[in-house]
Amino acid sequence: MSITQNLTTSISSSSSSFLAPSSFNSRRQNVSLPAKRVGVCKCVATPQEQEVQTAYKTKVSRNANIAKLQAGYLFPEIARRRSAHLLKYPDAKVISLGIGDTTEPIPEVITSAMAKKAHALSTIEGYSGYGAEQGEKPLRSAIASTFYSHLDIEVDDIFVSDGAKCDISRLQMVFGSNVKMAVQDPSYPAYVDSSVIMGQTGPYQKDVEKYGNIEYMRCNPENGFFPDLSAISRPDVIFFCSPNNPTGAAATREQLIQLVQYAQDNGSIIVYDSAYAMYISGDNPRSIYEIPGAKEVAIETSSFSKYAGFTGVRLGWTVVPKQLLYSDGFPVAKDFNRIVCTSFNGSSNISQAGGLACLSPEGLQAMQEVIGFYKENTNIIVDTFESLGFKVYGGKNAPYVWVHFPGRSSWDVFSEILEKTHVVTTPGSGFGPGGEGFVRVSAFGHRENILEACRRFKQLYK
Known part of the structure; x- marks a missing residue:
């Protein structure tokens, strides 16, 4: 006797000598902030505490090495917390400066x-x-x-x-x-x-x-x-x-x-x-x-x-x-x-x-212009946090700004920024114990979003 089960499952998931960039080129953006949910993360995470309950189990043991992994992979975990934040504040204009995903059109x-x-x-x-x-x-x-x-x-x-x-x-x-x-x-x-x-x-x-x-x-x-x-x-x-x-x-x-x-x-x-x-x-x-x-x-x-x-x-x-x-x-x-x-x-x-x-x-020139645009974003972020009295690292040779919050938990700072400014960052401790007390801010973003995020940072930490 056989039993046929038709299961339809929809899963959406997605989970970093060179030429130096030319001088910074400002790119005019025809991008306006949507009414809701700006800067969407493209990671979808399932909370680890939700285990699939089935009536039948195989006799295959779980890979013990995978079982050693702690919590979720960093960026899906951030996406999960972002999603929870949007459930709490459905009308919030969330700006994502966490995961290092590019935002500007391909030339x-x-x-x-x-x-x-x-x-x-x-x-x-x-x-x-x-x-x-x-x-x-x-x-x-x-x-x-x-x-x-x-x-x-x-x-x-x-x-x-x-x-x-x-x-x-x-x-x-x-x-x-x-x-x-x-x-x-x-x-x-x-x-x-x-x-x-x-x-x-x-x-x-x-x-x-x-x-x-x-x-x-x-x-x-x-x-x-x-x-x-x-x-x-x-x-x-x-x-x-x-x-x-x-x-x-x-x-x-x-x-x-x-x-x-x-x-x-x-x-x-x-x-x-x-x-x-x-x-x-x-x-x-x-x-x-x-x-x-x-x-x-x-x-x-x-x-x-x-x-x-x-x-x-x-x-x-x-x-x-x-x-x-x-x-x-x-x-x-x-x-x-x-x-x-x-x-x-x-x-x-x-x-x-x-x-x-x-x-x-032509392609190399176009890439250098895009890189120059993101580096201008880093200058804006660096200037913002330095004006607020923070010690800031990175930004000069990379699209990431590493901000020091001495004596504080990185996840606590992440939560504070998300709760009070609706801006997603990345907690430094997610990159290893040496990152505790730091937060990474990504410069990948439309210029309007970068400026708005920095305005919110100034309101929070003035």
């Missing part, structure tokens, strides 16, 4: 190339199916010549992907469970969470708010947001982001020389996240490969998300040089290639057409 020189590719797929001559898992050669060549000119990075060292965040998890698959990882503290939470899921860590230690077997490299104003490498034990893999998310700090050449030297001395591998490198306006390195010897110890991952507004288009890349070898002499790139070919069918051919347009002279 037309880029979207026209994607549209042309999309239309070509409707023709016999223009149709294409599966492409190379590593990415189309013209795009890989353009990435090499645009971002790694004179750095001896070859085209086949570059793997095009659907974003740096996705590649972080693929790299963790390469490394496996039998490694020890180090992260900046605070840092982008995907590094730690992917390490936990992979089984690299011990249990979560509530008293210190850390997982066992992870080296948390404290980065704070006192050490210039660069860790004391002499004080850490030898990690196998070091995740390092510059410009940093969330602090906005960009490592100097001297600091990166120290990092590469440390990796060489200890036999470690650096995973260098350069997703915000085009925001650098000074002479700080935009690629780890500007440092001599880095190709023997470093992987670099990056993205078009924050340059061209590709957060929804999804396109990034990872560089794994041939010179990077395991202890037995086997090339890391070969293992990464195997993971890519096993778990990925290559980036969308439409998004890759957009990426190629990004790297044309």
Whole structure:
């Protein structure tokens, strides 16, 4: 006897040498504030306390590593709290400066190339199916010549992907469970969470708010947001982001020389996240490969998300040089290639057409204008908090402003700002224990929303 059940479920979910940007260009906005719900978050979270109740259970045990994760992933948790706030204040004009999602339209020189590719797929001559898992050669060549000119990075060292965040998890698959990882503290939470899921860590230690077997490299104003490498034990893999998310700090050449030297001395591998490198306006390195010897110890991952507004288009890349070898002499790139070919069918051919347009002279200029616009937003936010007497970091080389609230809980400050100003920020402790007492304010937003949020900040903290 069989029973047929027709279930219809609707699930909506969605879950970071480079060219320096040109001088800031103001972009006129024809954007007006909606009557309700400005700056919508695109994460949908289910409260963890709501468990699905069923009459039947399988005999499959839950992945014990996933069970070690604490609470929800940071940004869906913020989205959940935002949704609860809107239920409480349904007429509030909420402005979202929390999750680092871009808001300005993709330049037309880029979207026209994607549209042309999309239309070509409707023709016999223009149709294409599966492409190379590593990415189309013209795009890989353009990435090499645009971002790694004179750095001896070859085209086949570059793997095009659907974003740096996705590649972080693929790299963790390469490394496996039998490694020890180090992260900046605070840092982008995907590094730690992917390490936990992979089984690299011990249990979560509530008293210190850390997982066992992870080296948390404290980065704070006192050490210039660069860790004391002499004080850490030898990690196998070091995740390092510059410009940093969330602090906005960009490592100097001297600091990166120290990092590469440390990796060489200890036999470690650096995973260098350069997703915000085009925001650098000074002479700080935009690629780890500007440092001599880095190709023997470093992987670099990056993205078009924050340059061209590709957060929804999804396109990034990872560089794994041939010179990077395991202890037995086997090339890391070969293992990464195997993971890519096993778990990925290559980036969308439409998004890759957009990426190629990004790297044309017109596309690069357009991206620099968008970056300049967001950097003007950071100046407005920084000036606002400094005028209120706060210590403020970041903003100069990244689209994030790191505001210090000494002696206060980050989540308490987040709640205070949301409750009293209807502005969503990000609590610093969500990026690690080193972020306690700080709040991250994103500069991704329409200019009208940035100005309105800053007006509300001044009313709250005047």
